[in-house]
Amino acid sequence: MSAGWNTIESDAGVFTYLLTNLGVRDVQFEELIALDADLLRQQAPIYGVIFLFKYPTGEKPSHTPRDGSFDYEAAENLFFAAQTIQNACGTQALLSVLLNKEGEVEIGEGLREFREFTGAFPSELRGEALSNSELIRDVHNSFARSSPFISEEQRLATEDDDVYHFIAYTPLNGVLYELDGLQPAPIAHGACTPDQFPDKVIPVLQRRIERYPANEIRFNLLAMVRDLRIKAQEIGDQNMLYQEEQKRKAWRWENALRRHNFxxxxxxxxxxxxxxxxxxxxxxxxxxxxxxxxxxxxxxxxxxxxxxxxxxx
Structure with a gap:
């Protein structure tokens, strides 16, 4: 039996170095502290956003999404993988953005080979291939927080558990797509260019959050953007460059600590x-x-x- 997938944190430093260790170049994540289009626009160019939320385990499957519409044709034309295993949804969400950005982003040889290998697969088989990828699984698990109290073989969640789920939003082929491996197809949210993405995605996220009680605050939003050190160098902002280098230094330290239990x-x-x-x-x-x-x-x-x-x- 293949090794399992461990839980990883929704953290900009974790996701940034996870991609780096997969061979991706010049991409990082930035945590957004507010649903604000101007705040998101400041991070441009933006490849997509990863949204973490409490998943309603008792919710019944539906033939129509609560917002937007299923695009079954896009499921064949884009990289879209069904989620077939627990604990992999964070990595799956960021790959849902990244593997649809080849040409814009240098994704590295390993991920390029994986994308080419699974290109003609249906979404269910793509999900199985992702779950069984040793490269992706080993890098993912290297960022799991070390703990002597958590078994790798975790039980399935019940309706009484707090379960959290990652999904991705990205503009592709002139459409704003929601990419969620638990859904049967990508969900289209209307026309959207990369420049329009901040203004288009924020209302979609707001509508999703409004489904929850007002006291529910357990959400997290990460933007996948071009390495901000490149922007700092292009505009000659030495202070920004220093801050970004310090941020990377802190991320490396925090990621090193995650590998040890004390x-x-x-x-x-x-x-x-x-x-x-x-x-x-x-x-x-x-x-x-x-x-x-x-x-x-x-x-x-x-x-x-x-x-x-x-x-x-």
Whole structure:
């Protein structure tokens, strides 16, 4: 049996270096903090956006989408893959944009060969090929957060679980498409050129968010754009170039940390500190001091009128 797909975070640094490690050049992701067309336009050129949202597990399949219309012909002419495995939807969403941008973006030899190999496949078989691609799966899994508490063999989600899903939006052949591997075909949202994309996609995203209760805020939006260091160099903005280089440095550090779990290390540190306190005869005093500090914080919060739970003496 082939190895499974692990969960990865919806993070600009993760997605940027995931593509880099797949051989893609001059592409990065930027997180958008607001649904604002002008904010999105500032990142131009924009290849598409990746949207993360809480998936309604109890929702029944439909022959017509709630917004837009299925374009079954586009399912044959574009790169569109059915989602056939859990935990791969983030990578599948970004590839749904990227593999439709060959000619605009240097996608690298590995992905080019994969696209050519699956070009004549129906969407279901494309999804199976993607799920079984060792290259894509291994790079994807290299960005999973290391944890000793999560098994790779995860159970299927139920209606009681919080399940999150990634989909992509991109302008292709003069049409704004929603690419969702759980749907039977790409969903067309009307005419759209690359220049119109910021103004066209924001209302579609707003309508989707409006389906949820007002207190639901768990959404994330990432824009796939050209490497912003190139723009900084083209316009001669040294400050922007420095900021982008610092951003990349921070992303590399964060991605390195994701590959390690520190539970064992922390456990050894705690054991070492406790052992040293016992050795010095300070262990009981150390525990009592901690209790006093906890009690003091509790009393301070209580006086400030904050809701607190009773703590042990």
């Amino acid at each position: 539970v064992g290390f922390i456990g050894e540190v705690v054991k070492g500190v406790a052992g040293e306190k016992i050795k010095q005869g300070d262990y009981d005093k150390w525990i009592e001091d901690a209790k006093v500090k906890t009690r003091t914080r509790y009393e301070e919060k209580k006086k400030a009128g904050q809701d607190v739970e009773e703590v042990g003496a």
